[in-house]
Amino acid sequence: MQGSKLYQSQELAIKYFTVAIILFGAQLLFGLVAAIQFLYPNFLFNTLDFSIARMLHINALVVWLLYAMIGAVYWLLPDEAGIEVVGIKLANIAFYILTAAVAIVVLVYLFVQIGPGKESTIWFITEGREYIEAPRWADIGIVAVVLVFLYNVYATVMKGRHTxxxxxxxxxxxxxxxxxxxxxxxxxxxxxxxxxxxxxxxxxxxxxxxxxxxxxxxxxxxxxxxxxxxxxxxxxxxxxxxxxxxxxxxxxxxxxxxxxxxxxxxxxxxxxxxxxxxxxxxxxxxxxxxxxxxxxxxEIKNTPAFAWLTVETFGNFLGAGVWGFMHTLPQINLYTHGTQWPAAHGHLAFFGAYVAIMISAMYLAVQGKAGLERLRMTKAGWWAISLISVGVLLMTVSLTVAAYTQTMVERGMHGATWEGYFIAQANRWFVQGMGWRLAAGLAVIVGYGFLVYDLLTCAKKQPVEEGEKEVAAAAA
Amino acid sequence: MEEKVSVWTSNRFWRRSATWVTGVASVLLIFLTFDSMAQMKMGSAKDIEKKIDRRIPSPVVINYTIDYKLDPYRGHEIPIIGGEMRRPEGGIKSAYEKKEKFFGRDDYSEKEARELIHKGKLTIQAKNCMDCHTLLGNGAYYAPDLTKAWLDPTWETLAPAYNGKEYAIAAFLQDPPKMAMHERKMPNLGITKEEAKAVVAYLKFMSAIDTNGFPRNFGKIKGAVDARK
Amino acid sequence: MIEPCHDVVCSFWSYLNQGPMTLTIILHTLIVLPMIWIYFDEKKRLERGDLPNE
Amino acid sequence: MEYYIQDIPSSDFLSIFVVSALIILFGMAYAGFFTLVKLKLLKRFYMLFAYGSWLVLVGLMYYLGELLRVEPYTQKVLIGAMVGYLIFPHIVYFLLDRVHNRFEREPTKP
Structure with a gap:
């Protein structure tokens, strides 16, 4: 532990984590809109159509995970290498450029949405390719920022310890x-x-x-x-x-x-x-x-971080392992490809493999920032981890029910036609699956509220122990 | 330390193994990619003249009739372009003979056809189709799969009223809410007449791509999978 | 024994795809077998003791 | 190729999903019981559960092969892979044991 004094790089990491957690909120919000539209197709029709809500949902996911990943690297890099990150000024500038670019892209997504079928749309509005819709200019900007990041990592490790x-x-x-x-x-x-x-x-x-x-x-x-x-x-x-x-x-x-x-x-x-x-x-x-x-x-030195790491182990196994294997073999994938199966698998796998560990890293930063020897789970922390994990699991199960219905009705019984598609979408089991998904999504959003609250306050709410008194007082 | 150290606990051994495994898997992937790229190159009008099958045929297939049939030789459904003929080895394949009018013409040159699908693909990306529909099965799941949309029975029923299904699809694309068939309707995306024509061309071209039999049993409304037993 | 290739375009890899599982077993062998050599190589070096201990 | 992908009747879909999920879960149960017994967190008796899970796993894998209508040859390869999986937790445990013994007797952490 480097005491309560942070490296500059770790200060930067906290900035990255802050943007990440805000984008996480945006992801949940647009996911909620999309989930409502599955049940009530007229919700925000012509204002924020499903395609736009869904695009923002998945793009916010990718971008906030990348932010958190870069943040986590800036957090552990000086700690591992034993020196301050080389080129920290450049890294700070890159952070602001990246954030400005992300903000512009989001505004364009929200207010311009789509363009005419010309090359200029690909360059300035959207590329229209799932997950990597970001327009070409932003792609180039991202590459530039990532190069700065890579330079920082490489230069620092070359100079410091090679663990x-x-x-x-x-x-x-x-x-x-x-x-x-x-x-x-x-x-x-x-x-x-x-x-x-x-x-x-x-x-x-x-x-x-x-x-x-x-x-x-x-x-x-x-x-x-x-x-x-x-x-x-x-x-x-x-x-x-x-x-x-x-x-x-x-x-x-x-x-x-x-x-x-x-x-x-x-x-x-x-x-x-x-x-x-x-x-x-x-x-x-x-x-x-x-x-x-x-x-x-x-003793576990950071209970919330360790708890989220446990969620990651199980979530990764269930989401990527179990839900992946259920539809990965070509014989069955022929019927599940392009149904709700990948959606069910994707929700749990992304959460289990990436979201959980990034939250774990954030708790590590909270502990480091407050300079605490030990960080214990607070009540709000328990609510956050339980609501989010159970919510996502329930979401996945309901999507699985919907997915099974769709595979059976659309692919098995109706030959994958448009008519078959809509018959499946109207099936009682499918609709109920979507309903439960929405309910579970709301639980996740409540959990997110607890999470933000806890990340902001948990350091102050630690039971004060002998020897930690001064540190806690300094942090407050 | 003094007693013999097992290779199994040697960091070096695992580092070398990890490097080897990663390296060889990457190299294999690169070789496979070269091979796949060669096979997935867009065909030319010459191939069609010579009746050579390509996974991704030349866009001039928009001049021909397109169908999707079970080929016992390949063991799954394949696109049948311009009517079917017997394979010498058994089974069926495309004959590249039977033409059909597409927006009143069946003589699009390779250049014209390529320009058309170029605009079609750009429109598909510019309008964000993939965030509601799936194309070749990838995308969002809020709207039907478009892989074989050109062949969907829905358009056959609408075609007579519009003088051909290409006109029906183009009319739909220009003002989807007007022709909405379900409560979950497609919004008006401001698709122009030219863009609509280009998108329809793209959909027709896409239905001629060999997707290894996906979607299975397409178009067999009553009792698809079980019907074949 | 040797099966004809049924794919649209045939290539080296589709010919390796002889019957079920052949291609993938070949690729797995290619990846895993040399690790045995790496093992014995490391063992030899360890026994010689010319390595910094890691 | 014809042998590779056969039509699957839709009445088999549910069984396929359930069986493939169970395969991964029993795979985990086997590894889990095995490790816990080896760590002496469970009584030796539970080793029966570990190998029992593995047996169920093999049965399920065979059944999945049947459901997917794979070739007899592929079926054999699948069971062969299961024999490989029988050994897998042993290897993992062996490695962990060795490496912990080696490094934990050294003065802790640099």
Whole structure:
């Protein structure tokens, strides 16, 4: 612990976390609009149509996770390397440029929404490609900002300590940034378009982001449980081998039906069936550590961060593992592709794998900022974690019911036509699934309120202990 | 420390393994990508003259009739362009012969057809279609899949009133609420007449892409999967 | 034994796709087998003791 | 190719989803029970549950193969993979045990 004095880089991390949590709120808000529109299609019709609400929902998700990821790196970087981040001034400027760009893009999304079918629309309004709708000028801006970020990370590690966690992060971040380039061009050939589009989406979400999470998760384990660094780092390499080993060619499970050669059936099926294996490995590892540390009198130094890390282990396993495997094999994916199945899987997987760990990192920052030796869970914190986790799980279950109905009625019974589609959408089970999803979504939003409140106040509400009195007084 | 150290606990061993696995998986992916790109290159009008099948055919397919039929040789449904013929190896394939009028013409040159679908694709992106519909099964799930939209039975029923289904679809795109078929209706996105024509061309072209049999049993309204048993 | 390729366009990889699971088993072997070599190489070096202990 | 993707009657959809979910869950149960017993957090008796879960897992995998109408050859490969999975938690445990023993006897944390 570096005492209550923070590195400048950590101050910057807090700025990133702040924007992230605001965008998280925006994500939930637009998700709520979209969920209502599934039940009441006239809600905000012609003002904020489903396409716009949904685009803002998923873009806010991606952008806030990236903000939180960059924030977490700026938080742990000086701590791990042992020195202040090189080029911190540049990093601060980049933060403001990025935030201004994000604000402009959001305003254009909200008030211009769509454009004529010309190249200028692609450059200035929207690219119209799910998840990476950001117009071309913003793409280029993002690349520039990310280059600054990469420079900071590399220069700092070169100068400071090279820990295993940092080495993995360095390699992973360059892949993560490089992959974004695969989504930055235009082609008339929609099959080729989607082929490269998946390079960005899949290789982020199921490869580079997973490895990022493994690295940051290792850091959190060291910080909260005082886990042995050597053990954590060795496991990190094993995780990298298993995740990249299954994840990179697991890309094949998106190449079953988009005009790609048939051999992707096999590659996609088996490699993606292996994707849960690292998650089982992770699960056994956490179980082992927990079992070994139990009774050693080792105290958890940051209960909320550790609780969110636990949510991440289970959420990742259930969302990515169980819900992924339910519809990943080509024989069944033929009927589930393009139904609510991916929606059900996506909600739990994104939450479990990424949202939970990013919140965990934020709690670490809260603790660091207040300079507390130990951070305990407050009541609001418990409400936040319970409402959000149970809410997302319930959302996923209701979407699964809807998805099953849709697959059965639209794909199984009505041959995937428009008529079949609308018959399925009107089915009682489908509509009820959507209703429960909305209810669960509201619970998540209430949980979000608790979360924001808790992040702002939990440091002040700690039971004051001997020896911590002065620090707590200083923070208040 | 003094006793022998197992390779299994060696950080170096796992680091090398991770590097190897990542490297070889990436290299394999790159090789597979080169091969896939070659196979997914858009075909040309020459291929169609020579009756060579391409996964993504030339846009001049808008001059031809398009159908979607089960090919026992491939084991799934394939697009049938310009009528069907027997494969020498068994099963059926496209004959590239039967033409049909598309907005009153069936002689779009390769250049014209490419320009048309270029505008169509730009419009599809500019209007954010993918955030309600799915294309080739990817996108949002608020509106029907457009992969084989051109072949959807809905348009067959509307076609006579509009003098052909391309006109029906184009009319729909220019003012969707007017022709709304369900409570969940498509908003008016300000699609112009030219843009509508281009989008219809794109939809027709997309229905000719070989998607390995997705969507299965498309268009068989009554008892799709079970009907074939 | 050797099956003809049924795909639209045939290539090296579609020929490797001989019957169910062949292609993917080949790729897995390609990835996993060399790790055995890495193992013995590391073991040799460890026994020689010319490595900084990690 | 014809052998690869057969038509699946819609009455089988539900079984496929449930069985594939159970496969992952029993896979986790096996690994979980195994680790907890090895850590002596559960009595040795529970090892029966671990191997029991694995047996159920194999049965489910076979059934999933049937439901998906895979080739007899693929079916064999699937069961072979399950034998691999039988060993997997052993390897993970072995590794963890070794690495903890090695590093935790050293003076703690640099």
């Amino acid at each position: 295993g966690i940092l080495v993995v992060l360095m390699a992973d971040l360059i892949a993560l940034a490089g992959l974004y380039l695969a989504g930055m061009f235009y082609t008339d050939n929609i099959a080729v378009d989607q082929y490269w589009w998946w390079w960005v989406v899949h290789l982020w979400v199921e490869a580079t982001w997973e490895v990022y999470v493994a690295a940051v998760g290792g850091y959190i384990l060291i910080k909260t449980l005082n886990a042995n660094r050597k053990v954590v780092e060795m496991w990190l390499w094993i995780e990298v081998a298993m995740m990249f080993g299954s994840g990179i060619l697991g890309l094949g499970h998106h190449y079953f039906w988009i005009g790609t050669p048939e051999y992707w059936w096999e590659i996609g099926a088996l490699f993606s069936a292996l994707e849960p294996v690292p998650l089982v490995g992770l699960f056994v590892h956490v179980l082992y550590d927990w079992g070994k540390e139990r009774g050693k009198g080792n």
